[in-house]
Amino acid sequence: MRALRPFLEAAVALGLLVGFFTLDDLHIHVLRSIWPQYADELPFEGGNMLELGLRTVELVLISTTFCIAIGLPLGILATRPSFREEFAPLANALANAGQTIPSLAIVALALPLLGLGMIPAIVAMVVHGILPILRNTVAALESVNPAQLDAGRGMGMTGGQLLLLVEMPHAFPVILAGIRTSAVLNVGVAVLSGLIGAGGLGAAIVHGLDLQVSPLVWYGAVPTALLAVTLDFFLGRLEQVLVPAGLRLKGAA
Amino acid sequence: MVVLENLTKAYGNFTAVKGLNLSVYAGEICVLIGPSGCGKTTTLRMINRLVEPSSGRILIQGQDQRSLPKEDLRRRMGYVIQGIGLFDHMTVAQNVGIVPRLLGWSKEKIAGRVDELLDLVGLNPREYREKYPAQLSGGQQQRVGVARALAADPPILLMDEPFGSLDPITRAHLQDELLRIQRGLRKTIVFVTHDIDEAIKLGDRIAVMKDGYLVQYAPPRELLQEPADDFVADFVGADRALKALGLLHLAEVLEASPPVVMSDDPEMVLQAAREKGAAYVFRVDGDGLLLGCYEATSLGRGRPRLLSAKAFTVLPEATVRETLSAMIAVGFRDLAVVDREGRLVGWVPRRKVLAFLQQAESGEVRL
Numbered sequence: 001m002r003a004l005r006p007f008l009e010a011a012v013a014l015g016l017l018v019g020f021f022t023l024d025d026l027h028i029h030v031l032r033s034i035w036p037q038y039a040d041e042l043p044f045e046g047g048n049m050l051e052l053g054l055r056t057v058e059l060v061l062i063s064t065t066f067c068i069a070i071g072l073p074l075g076i077l078a079t080r081p082s083f084r085e086e087f088a089p090l091a092n093a094l095a096n097a098g099q100t101i102p103s104l105a106i107v108a109l110a111l112p113l114l115g116l117g118m119i120p121a122i123v124a125m126v127v128h129g130i131l132p133i134l135r136n137t138v139a140a141l142e143s144v145n146p147a148q149l150d151a152g153r154g155m156g157m158t159g160g161q162l163l164l165l166v167e168m169p170h171a172f173p174v175i176l177a178g179i180r181t182s183a184v185l186n187v188g189v190a191v192l193s194g195l196i197g198a199g200g201l202g203a204a205i206v207h208g209l210d211l212q213v214s215p216l217v218w219y220g221a222v223p224t225a226l227l228a229v230t231l232d233f234f235l236g237r238l239e240q241v242l243v244p245a246g247l248r249l250k251g252a253a
Numbered sequence: 254m255v256v257l258e259n260l261t262k263a264y265g266n267f268t269a270v271k272g273l274n275l276s277v278y279a280g281e282i283c284v285l286i287g288p289s290g291c292g293k294t295t296t297l298r299m300i301n302r303l304v305e306p307s308s309g310r311i312l313i314q315g316q317d318q319r320s321l322p323k324e325d326l327r328r329r330m331g332y333v334i335q336g337i338g339l340f341d342h343m344t345v346a347q348n349v350g351i352v353p354r355l356l357g358w359s360k361e362k363i364a365g366r367v368d369e370l371l372d373l374v375g376l377n378p379r380e381y382r383e384k385y386p387a388q389l390s391g392g393q394q395q396r397v398g399v400a401r402a403l404a405a406d407p408p409i410l411l412m413d414e415p416f417g418s419l420d421p422i423t424r425a426h427l428q429d430e431l432l433r434i435q436r437g438l439r440k441t442i443v444f445v446t447h448d449i450d451e452a453i454k455l456g457d458r459i460a461v462m463k464d465g466y467l468v469q470y471a472p473p474r475e476l477l478q479e480p481a482d483d484f485v486a487d488f489v490g491a492d493r494a495l496k497a498l499g500l501l502h503l504a505e506v507l508e509a510s511p512p513v514v515m516s517d518d519p520e521m522v523l524q525a526a527r528e529k530g531a532a533y534v535f536r537v538d539g540d541g542l543l544l545g546c547y548e549a550t551s552l553g554r555g556r557p558r559l560l561s562a563k564a565f566t567v568l569p570e571a572t573v574r575e576t577l578s579a580m581i582a583v584g585f586r587d588l589a590v591v592d593r594e595g596r597l598v599g600w601v602p603r604r605k606v607l608a609f610l611q612q613a614e615s616g617e618v619r620l
Contacts (some may be wrong), residue, residue, distance in 0.1 A: 152302070
């Protein structure tokens with residue numbers, strides 16, 4: 001029963017989120033009754049809440065997938081014995097630079113370089129979201145207990161076996177935390193990407209700000225916040241399920 | 254047999270091991286000992302190529318160890334290290350089964366081997382198989398470490414201060430267990446320690462190292478009797494004669510038939526004491542179980558008083574050192590040799606011990 005708990009919690013959170021997004025008529029009705037003067041602006045011309053939300057989720061999923069696909073191998077590579085000395089600091093510096101640049105600036109830069117639409121938005125999100133994954137992967141792999149590495153090597157593991165059987169299981173929780181940070185960060189950048197025509201909930205916010213129509217801003221901002229919180233919660237439960245039992249025990253001891 | 258030939262390891266200007274020549278004989282425990290920084294661990298790690306020698310070579314069963322890929326070489330040697338060498342994300346069974354898994358054994362074969370090994374190291378497989386290292390005591394973890402090293406039945410075992418972090422009682426117990434296992438398996442073991450008592454207890458031969466050089470390589474008794482130089486003499490300690498007694502079995506001072514009575518008849522007690530020249534007479538029951546003892550010198554009229562003999566007993570496997578210590582502790586009196594079931598199997602008269610020490614003094618027995 002205790003093992004099922006994280007699954008149940010995640011399912012309930014997901015259910016609530018989907019429920020909120022499908023109650024489009026209710027949201028429009030509430031917003032219209034608060035701001036009757038803007039009644040004509042809703043429903044939003046860019047789509048209903050579920051469509052906008054799905055687009056944002058799409059942006060986040062695609063960009064986070066790329067972040068993992070680039071950040072994780074880069075982090076692993078940077079910590080291999082033959083690369084460690086040169087690459088680990090370089091990878092860190094690179095990723096740090098990516099995050100030092102404000103997300104708004106990255107989005108703004110993507111526009112002249114790559115134009116409008118989803119692709120420049122995804123590029124901006126990936127540039128910004130690699131850091132937490134790369135940094136956590138490097139930090140996690142470097143913090144694996146040297147005695148365990150010694151034992152693994154001493155019993156005849158190859159470099160690959162050492163990585164898969166010893167290093168990754170130990171590094172896993174910290175890497176997962178990096179992925180979680182990256183995904184939540186990407187929700188924020190996805191909203192900013194409304195500025196460069198990537199669509200999604202950000203489009204409603206940007207449009208509302210442009211026209212100074214408060215209900216439109218609310219219509220985009222509230223579900224965005226809800227999405228970020230739910231995503232964070234969801235990944236948190238995933239972490240609980242995926243951390244190896246022996247490590248959880250060790251943490252508790 | 255493992256032969257180290259002219260083995261040298263230099264790190265920049267610092268030379269950790271200097272032209273070491275050493276033969277580890279098959280089926281023996283070779284202990285490498287010396288102060289910190291003497292090169293003992295470096296030497297051990299060169300055997301499985303965790304450290305590459307700067308020059309010299311290592312022959313394993315006559316074959317240069319560099320003729321095999323590193324990984325294959327290591328899978329043929331068990332490796333036990335101090336502290337947390339167990340993988341704490343794996344269960345006990347997964348830890349023990351790791352080398353067989355690397356070697357590609359079938360699941361059933363691994364499971365069978367794991368249970369066999371847990372039994373061997375004194376852990377009930379059904380209870381411990383699915384536990385994680387974090388759920389075990391330090392001593393239990395180290396047992397799993399030994400089981401893991403033995404998993405693929407390697408002929409050679411490398412042990413780097415495996416019991417260093419354990420409390421003295423657990424350490425002594427695990428040393429006994431290692432000796433018990435070794436009696437059955439006859440592995441070639443290279444054992445690194447900085448504890449001279451551990452070395453004397455476990456080693457068939459002891460290699461004393463200092464500043465990267467081998468100072469003396471000899472069986473424990475020889476090391477204690479004829480230390481090669483002042484360094485070794487200092488290292489084995491001023492009490493080396495006593496330590497040598499620790500290598501001698503109780504048999505040296507044992508007499509088979511103790512003065513016994515089966516009743517409290519004063520006449521019988523007196524007669525038994527006279528016959529054996531003993532100050533104390535042991536009382537046993539019909540099964541030979543020791544009940545207590547009578548003091549023969551203070552026999553008065555009436556029934557003698559039965560004294561507890563608990564403090565006056567030693568186990569049959571005790572060493573002369575332990576026997577002497579027990580004897581001193583009770584005021585230099587005769588001791589009863591009692592097995593684990595409580596049966597009286599012999600005795601150690603103090604005159605015998607005195608005679609033994611006199612022989613040692615006159616050189617008839619070498620300590």
